[in-house]
Amino acid sequence: xxxxxxxxxxxxxxxxxxxxxxxxxxxxxxxxxxxxxxxxxxxxxxxxxxxxxxxxxxxxxxxxxxxxxxxxxxxxxxxxxxxxxxxxxxxxxxxxxxxxxxxxxxxxxxxxxxxxxxxxxxxxxxxxxxxxxxxxxxxxxxxxxxxxxxxxxxxxxxxxxxxxxxxxxxxxxxxxxxxxxxxxxxxxxxxxxxxxxxxxxxxxxxxxxxxxxxxxxxxxxxxxxxxxxxxxxxxxxxxxxxxxxxxxxxxxxxxxxxxxxxxxxxxxxxxxxxxxxxxxx
Amino acid sequence: xxxxxxxxxxxxxxxxxxxxxxxxxxxxxxxxxxxxxxxxxxxxxxxxxxxxxxxxxxxxxxxxxxxxxxxxxxxxxxxxxxxxxxxxxxxxxxxxxxxxxxxxxxxxxxxxxxxxxxxxxxxxxxxxxxxxxxxxxxxxxxxxxxxxxxxxxxxxxxxxxxxxxxxxxxxxxxxxxxxxxxxxxxxxxxxxxxxxxxxxxxxxxxxxxxxxxxxxxxxxxxxxxxxxxxxxxxxxxxxxxxxxxxxxxxxxxxxxxxxxxxxxxxxxxxxxxxxxxxxxxxxxxxxxxxxxxxxxxxxxxxxxxxxxxxxxxxxxxxxxxxxxxxxxxxxxxxxxxxxxxxxxxxxxxxxxxxxxxxxxxxxxxxxxxxxxxxxxxxxxxxxxxxxxxxxxxxxxxxxxxxxxxxxxxxxxxxxxxxxxxxxxxxxxxxxxxxxxxxxxxxxxxxxxxxxxxxxxxxxxxxxxxxxxxxxxxxxxxxxxxxxxxxxxxxxxxxxxxxxxxxxxxxxxxxxxxxxxxxxxxxxxxxxxxxxxxxxxxxxxxxxxxxxxxxxxxxx
Numbered sequence: 001x002x003x004x005x006x007x008x009x010x011x012x013x014x015x016x017x018x019x020x021x022x023x024x025x026x027x028x029x030x031x032x033x034x035x036x037x038x039x040x041x042x043x044x045x046x047x048x049x050x051x052x053x054x055x056x057x058x059x060x061x062x063x064x065x066x067x068x069x070x071x072x073x074x075x076x077x078x079x080x081x082x083x084x085x086x087x088x089x090x091x092x093x094x095x096x097x098x099x100x101x102x103x104x105x106x107x108x109x110x111x112x113x114x115x116x117x118x119x120x121x122x123x124x125x126x127x128x129x130x131x132x133x134x135x136x137x138x139x140x141x142x143x144x145x146x147x148x149x150x151x152x153x154x155x156x157x158x159x160x161x162x163x164x165x166x167x168x169x170x171x172x173x174x175x176x177x178x179x180x181x182x183x184x185x186x187x188x189x190x191x192x193x194x195x196x197x198x199x200x201x202x203x204x205x206x207x208x209x210x211x212x213x214x215x216x217x218x219x220x221x222x223x224x225x226x227x228x229x230x231x232x233x234x235x236x237x238x239x240x241x242x243x244x245x246x247x248x249x250x251x252x253x254x255x256x257x258x259x260x261x262x263x264x265x266x267x268x269x270x271x272x273x274x275x276x277x278x279x280x281x
Numbered sequence: 282x283x284x285x286x287x288x289x290x291x292x293x294x295x296x297x298x299x300x301x302x303x304x305x306x307x308x309x310x311x312x313x314x315x316x317x318x319x320x321x322x323x324x325x326x327x328x329x330x331x332x333x334x335x336x337x338x339x340x341x342x343x344x345x346x347x348x349x350x351x352x353x354x355x356x357x358x359x360x361x362x363x364x365x366x367x368x369x370x371x372x373x374x375x376x377x378x379x380x381x382x383x384x385x386x387x388x389x390x391x392x393x394x395x396x397x398x399x400x401x402x403x404x405x406x407x408x409x410x411x412x413x414x415x416x417x418x419x420x421x422x423x424x425x426x427x428x429x430x431x432x433x434x435x436x437x438x439x440x441x442x443x444x445x446x447x448x449x450x451x452x453x454x455x456x457x458x459x460x461x462x463x464x465x466x467x468x469x470x471x472x473x474x475x476x477x478x479x480x481x482x483x484x485x486x487x488x489x490x491x492x493x494x495x496x497x498x499x500x501x502x503x504x505x506x507x508x509x510x511x512x513x514x515x516x517x518x519x520x521x522x523x524x525x526x527x528x529x530x531x532x533x534x535x536x537x538x539x540x541x542x543x544x545x546x547x548x549x550x551x552x553x554x555x556x557x558x559x560x561x562x563x564x565x566x567x568x569x570x571x572x573x574x575x576x577x578x579x580x581x582x583x584x585x586x587x588x589x590x591x592x593x594x595x596x597x598x599x600x601x602x603x604x605x606x607x608x609x610x611x612x613x614x615x616x617x618x619x620x621x622x623x624x625x626x627x628x629x630x631x632x633x634x635x636x637x638x639x640x641x642x643x644x645x646x647x648x649x650x651x652x653x654x655x656x657x658x659x660x661x662x663x664x665x666x667x668x669x670x671x672x673x674x675x676x677x678x679x680x681x682x683x684x685x686x687x688x689x690x691x692x693x694x695x696x697x698x699x700x701x702x703x704x705x706x707x708x709x710x711x712x713x714x715x716x717x718x719x720x721x722x723x724x725x726x727x728x729x730x731x732x733x734x735x736x737x738x739x740x741x742x743x744x745x746x747x748x749x750x751x752x753x754x755x756x757x758x759x760x761x762x763x764x765x766x767x768x769x770x771x772x773x774x775x776x777x778x779x780x781x782x783x784x785x786x787x788x789x790x791x792x793x794x795x796x797x798x799x800x801x802x803x804x805x806x807x808x809x810x811x812x813x814x815x816x817x818x819x820x821x822x823x824x825x826x827x828x829x830x831x832x833x834x835x836x
Binding site: 172173174176177178179180181182183184185191192195196 | 612613614634638639640641642644645646648650653654655656657658667668671716720
C-alpha cells in the first residue's frame with residue numbers, strides 16, 4: 001500500500017511545456033515594453049513624418065507606418081503600457097471589490113447576502129458591453145473611466161466565487177478548530193478564511209486580465225476609452241480601419257498585439273492553474 | 282473436492298519500481314480453512330492478497346517460485362485467465378463498500394452483472410438468484426434492497442451486498458480485505474458471523490486485517506506481516522497466546538481494553554504506571570438535558586452528564602448515536618435546541634463574545650482527522666504560534682514555547698518548518714495535541730482521536746494522553762466508538778444510543794455489570810482475543826494478551 005503511494009508521489013513532475021515557454025517569453029517582452037519601451041525601440045510614438053505615410057513593412061519600419069507616417073512598431077511598443085494597465089487595473093479593482101462583496105455576502109447575514117447577490121444577478125443579466133457603454137455615457141469617455149466600467153461588470157463573478165469559497169471554508173475542519181482554539185472572529189476571517197478563499201481567485205484573475213484587456217481595447221476602438229493620438233492598441237486598430245484595403249498593416253499589427261498578449265496571459269494562467277491544483281491534490 | 286490448497290504461493294515478491302512491497306511471502310489456503318494476514322498499514326498485506334487474483338495494478342512486478350490458483354499454474358496467466366478466476370474461482374470483498382459499489386446502479390444490478398458475465402445461471406433466473414443471494418447474506422427485504430442504490434443502504438447492508446456479489450458465482454475462495462474496518466461493532470459481529478457461515482459451508486477464507494481481535498474470532502492460521510515480510514506464522518491460538526516474534530508481542534500489547542487499564546500500551550519506555558489518578562475535583566463541564574434537532578430529526582435527546590477536573594469521561598456509541606454532536610454542543614460550536622452546556626458553571630448562551638473566547642481557551646479539542654483541522658497553508662511553526670498567541674504567550678517567547686510543546690508530545694524541533702501534510706498520521710495527531718495544550722486548557726475534548734491510527738501508533742498516542750493527564754491534571758471528555766479504547770482510558774462512561782443516554786456509570790460497572798440491554802449487546806459484539814472462535818471457546822487467552830515487558834520498540 002505504501003509502495004503504491006510512494007510511487008505516485010515520486011512520479012516525475014511534468015516539465016514546463018514548450019508552448020508555455022513561448023507564452024512566458026512573449027509575456028516577458030510585453031511587460032518589458034510596458035515598463036521600458038525605450039529598450040525595444042529608438043523611435044518616439046508621436047513622431048510623424050507625412051512623407052513616409054502608409055509605408056508597408058520594410059527596412060526602418062518593421063511593421064510599416066500609419067496614415068500620418070508614425071512608426072506602427074514604435075506605437076505598439078509604447079501602447080503596451082496603456083493596454084496592460086487597463087487590463088491589470090480593471091482586474092485588480094474587480095477582484096478587490098468582488099472579494100469584499102463576496103465576504104460580506106457570505107458572512108454578513110441573510111439580508112446582506114440577499115442584497116448583494118440580487119445586485120450581482122442584475123449586473124450579470126445585462127450584456128457586458130452595454131453596461132460599460134452605459135457607464136461611459138454617464139461618466140464620459142477616458143482611459144480611467146473605461147477601467148471603472150470594465151471592473152464594474154467583471155466584479156460580480158469574483159463576488160460569487162469568493163462567496164461560495166467562503167461558505168465552504170467557514171464550515172471546514174480547520175476553521176472549526178480555529179474557533180474552538182478561541183481565536184477572534186476577525187482573525188479567523190483574515191488569516192484562515194480569506195487566504196484560502198483567495199487562492200482559486202488568483203488563477204481566475206490571471207486569465208481574466210486578458211479578457212479585461214480586450215474589453216479595454218474594444219472600448220478604445222469605439223472611441224470611448226483612450227483617445228487618439230494616444231498609442232493604444234484598440235484606438236490604433238480603429239485608426240487603421242479606414243485604410244484597411246490599402247494598408248493592412250496599420251490595423252493588423254495592433255490587432256495581433258492584442259491577440260498575442262491575451263493568448264500568452266491565458267496560457268501562462270492555465271499553466272499556473274495546473275501547477276496550483278496539482279500541488280493541492 | 283480434495284484437500285489440496287486452493288491457492289498456493291511460494292516466495293512471493295511484489296515490487297513497485299525500486300520499492301519492494303512484499304518479500305518472500307509463502308502461504309496456502311485449503312477448502313474450509315480461514316487464513317488471516319495481519320499487519321499495519323504499509324505492511325504489504327493487501328498487495329499480497331491482490332497478487333493472488335492478478336490485481337496488483339500497473340507498474341507492479343510480481344515474482345514467485347510458485348503460484349498456483351485452483352490447481353493451475355497462475356504464473357503464466359494472461360488477463361483473460363485472471364478474469365475467469367476472479368468471480369468464479371475467487372471472490373474478493375473490499376474494505377469500503379461505498380466506493381466499491383457503482384453509485385449509479387442499484388445493488389441488485391451490480392450482483393446480476395457478475396452472474397451474467399460468468400454465465401453462472403440461465404438468463405431468466407438471474408433476478409431470482411440475486412434475491413436469493415441477498416437473502417443468503419442476511420439482507421432483510423431483499424426484493425426492496427435489490428432496487429436501491431448504494432448510498433441508500435447502511436454501511437452494514439452495503440458490505441453484505443458486496444459479499445453477495447463476491448459469492449455470486451460460488452467461489453471456492455473468498456478474500457476479504459478489511460471487511461469490517463469501517464463498521465460499528467454490532468454490525469461487525471454480524472458480518473464476521475456471515476463469513477464464518479460461508480467458511481463452515483466449505484468456502485476457503487483469506488482474511489486481511491489490522492485487527493488481531495477480528496482475526497482471533499475466525500482464523501485457523503495467522504500470518505503476521507511487517508514491512509513486506511511475514512515475521513510470524515502459525516495456528517491462531519498459538520500466535521495469540523505464545524507469540525514468538527517481538528513484533529507480534531508488541532502488537533498484542535498495544536491492544537487497549539480492560540486488561541491494559543493503568544498500564545502503558547506501547548513498548549517504547551517499558552510500562553511504568555502513570556501516577557495514580559487524582560481524586561476528581563470540581564465540575565468543569567456539565568451537560569443538562571441537551572437537545573439538538575437536525576432537519577426535524579432528533580440527533581441528541583436529553584443528554585446529561587458531568588465532567589470533573591482531572592477525570593476522564595468516556596462517551597461511547599455507534600455511528601449516528603450523536604456523540605460527536607454532543608461534543609460540539611459542549612464546545613459551544615453548535616447551539617442546542619434545548620437544555621444547556623455549562624463550562625465552569627456558565628452556559629455558552631449567557632457569555633459575551635470575549636468570555637466565550639476565554640472559555641474556549643480552557644476547553645480544547647483533538648479531532649479524529651488532524652489533517653483537516655489544520656489550515657492547509659500553515660506549517661507546524663505557524664500552527665503552534667497561533668495557539669500560543671491564544672494562550673497569551675508574548676511573540677518573542679513563542680518559538681521556545683513551541684519547542685517545549687513539541688518535546689512534551691514527543692516530537693523534535695525538526696518538524697517546525699514542515700506542513701502537516703508531510704507528517705505521518707501519528708505525528709499529525711501529536712501536533713494537534715501540542716496545539717491543544719498551548720493555551721493551557723483545563724479540559725481536553727478528544728473526538729475519536731485514535732480511530733484513524735494503526736494500533737501501535739494508537740498505543741503511543743493513548744500513552745501520551747495518559748502521561749499528559751498525569752502531568753497536567755486535565756479532564757478528558759473522550760468520544761469514541763471503540764469500546765476497548767474507552768475501557769482503557771475512562772474513569773466513567775456514558776453510553777449513547779440514537780441520541781439518548783442509555784447508561785452512565787463507572788468504567789468497571791459498565792464493562793462488567795452493565796444494566797442496560799443495549800450495553801450488553803455492545804459488549805457481546807466486541808471481538809475479543811479471549812474468544813478466538815465461537816465453537817472453540819475453550820481457550821482463554823487473556824493472560825498472555827496482557828502487555829509483556831518488552832524492550833523492542835515498534836517502528
